[in-house]
Amino acid sequence: MIIIFIRALVLFFVLFLSMRLMGKRQIGEMEPFELVITLVISELACIPMSDRSIPITFGVVAILTMFLVHQLVLLLSKNSKMQSVINGKPVMVLTKNGVDVQALKKLNMQVADILQAMRVSQVFSLEEVTYGIMETNGQLTIVANKQMQNKQQTLPVCYVLDGQWQTDQLKEGRFTKQQLQQILKQKKAKVADVVVLAIDENNRLTFQTTHKPIVFENLGDVV
Numbered sequence: 268m269i270i271i272f273i274r275a276l277v278l279f280f281v282l283f284l285s286m287r288l289m290g291k292r293q294i295g296e297m298e299p300f301e302l303v304i305t306l307v308i309s310e311l312a313c314i315p316m317s318d319r320s321i322p323i324t325f326g327v328v329a330i331l332t333m334f335l336v337h338q339l340v341l342l343l344s345k346n347s348k349m350q351s352v353i354n355g356k357p358v359m360v361l362t363k364n365g366v367d368v369q370a371l372k373k374l375n376m377q378v379a380d381i382l383q384a385m386r387v388s389q390v391f392s393l394e395e396v397t398y399g400i401m402e403t404n405g406q407l408t409i410v411a412n413k414q415m416q417n418k419q420q421t422l423p424v425c426y427v428l429d430g431q432w433q434t435d436q437l438k439e440g441r442f443t444k445q446q447l448q449q450i451l452k453q454k455k456a457k458v459a460d461v462v463v464l465a466i467d468e469n470n471r472l473t474f475q476t477t478h479k480p481i482v483f484e485n486l487g488d489v490v
Contacts, residue, residue: 274323278312281327285334298354298404300340308333354403361399361409365481366462374401378428378463385409391422393463393473394483423465423473430459442466450474 315326344350360370384407398410424440456476465473470486
């Protein structure tokens with residue numbers, strides 16, 4: 268038990284020192300390669316910490332190796348071409364025309380993921396956004412719509428996302444499926460083509476299809 272205690276302390280201080288030298292970024296701010304290295308280092312520390320048959324020097328050398336790899340990648344990232352290869356590039360996912368469906372497909376993301384990232388930034392309606400950029404660390408940067416800054420917004424309820432009915436919202440929402448189908452009929456749109464159909468508490472409609480840009484209308488103008 269004493270040996271395991273000493274091994275754990277040694278590996279802890281080696282791991283602590285390595286992470287301090289790597290920087291103070293939070294998990295959500297890490298680039299992909301930094302997250303991978305962090306996960307690998309944690310695994311490398313756990314194995315020799317509990318397995319006495321593995322020399323502790325193996326764990327120390329492995330952790331220091333990952334630290335050197337991190338420093339090497341940072342050095343390579345100073346080159347603009349290598350940086351785009353290692354970290355990728357920021358992607359515009361929200362424009363004045365609404366959600367960029369093709370950009371989301373390249374990122375393997377859905378509209379629901381973008382809406383969640385918006386809510387984290389205290390933005391609840393697509394009408395409040397002029398541009399949205401998905402950064403390489405997975406965070407969404409939002410350029411706000413200045414025209415909406417002084418207008419009170421309520422949380423829109425999404426009834427259709429990515430061409431699919433949101434059954435939970437249909438059960439709890441204020442509108443029936445038949446009423447929403449009437450909106451689709453007037454818009455001459457099929458459910459499969461709808462990127463987003465949402466209505467807020469003020470009956471403000473947010474509507475976009477794969478073939479047409481996003482529109483914001485008072486529901487009274489639609490039905």
